Amino acid sequence: EAEVAQSPRYKITEKSQAVAFWCDPISGHATLYWYRQILGQGPELLVQFQDESVVDDSQLPKDRFSAERLKGVDSTLKIQPAELGDSAMYLCASSLRPLAGAGELFFGEGSRLTVL
Amino acid sequence: DAKTTQPPSMDCAEGRAANLPCNHSTISGNEYVYWYRQIHSQGPQYIIHGLKNNETNEMASLIITEDRKSSTLILPHATLRDTAVYYCIVTSYNTDKLIFGTGTRLQVFP
Numbered sequence: 001e002a003e004v005a006q007s008p009r010y011k012i013t014e015k016s017q018a019v020a021f022w023c024d025p026i027s028g029h030a031t032l033y034w035y036r037q038i039l040g041q042g043p044e045l046l047v048q049f050q051d052e053s054v055v056d057d058s059q060l061p062k063d064r065f066s067a068e069r070l071k072g073v074d075s076t077l078k079i080q081p082a083e084l085g086d087s088a089m090y091l092c093a094s095s096l097r098p099l100a101g102a103g104e105l106f107f108g109e110g111s112r113l114t115v116l
Numbered sequence: 117d118a119k120t121t122q123p124p125s126m127d128c129a130e131g132r133a134a135n136l137p138c139n140h141s142t143i144s145g146n147e148y149v150y151w152y153r154q155i156h157s158q159g160p161q162y163i164i165h166g167l168k169n170n171e172t173n174e175m176a177s178l179i180i181t182e183d184r185k186s187s188t189l190i191l192p193h194a195t196l197r198d199t200a201v202y203y204c205i206v207t208s209y210n211t212d213k214l215i216f217g218t219g220t221r222l223q224v225f226p
Contacts, residue, residue: 050212105214
């Protein structure tokens with residue numbers, strides 16, 4: 001069964017360092033999402049792509065976070081500089097078509113970031 | 117999107133039905149009810165969704181009240197592997213994103 005691939009699975013970094021997460025969605029899925037999940041909370045949407053275009057990045061802290069999906073396939077989420085409060089699980093998800101009643105996002109295993 | 121209210125935690129005996137409630141009293145006519153679950157240290161997993169009618173699939177059943185202000189996710193025979201956080205999400209046909217709350221932590225015990 002096709003899966004959303006994410007790497008690294010775990011990342012420990014010191015504050016002020018740069019960190020990057022990679023996501024490869026299920027083949028053919030045009031829509032890609034990045035979520036952040038702080039321990040004990042539900043996932044929070046950071047950015048949504050449709051193909052290579054950003055559809056919604058209203059919750060992305062743009063002073064330190066950036067996301068790209070240059071060829072409309074895989075995507076990278078970058079944080080620079082990392083802060084202590086960025087410690088969280090970063091989840092990538094993709095969907096075949098607009099949710100619009102179809103309803104299914106496929107999530108990866110996530111990348112757990114610890115900032116020291 | 118309509119806000120949802122779920123109990124923070126529930127327990128269920130293995131083999132029994134788990135009934136997880138969700139209140140969405142401000143739901144509007146074009147909004148769907150979705151359920152996802154998240155097993156510890158994994159990404160969320162889609163379970164089921166519906167608009168008005170009750171729905172059933174191989175994982176669960178979704179019962180939506182006639183006024184659509186609340187719903188119940190039913191796991192007919194809970195197993196230990198069903199221990200997870202269950203999220204009830206309401207979103208519109210035109211909204212291409214899911215906004216998660218804090219969900220219900222279901223603990224299935226032997």
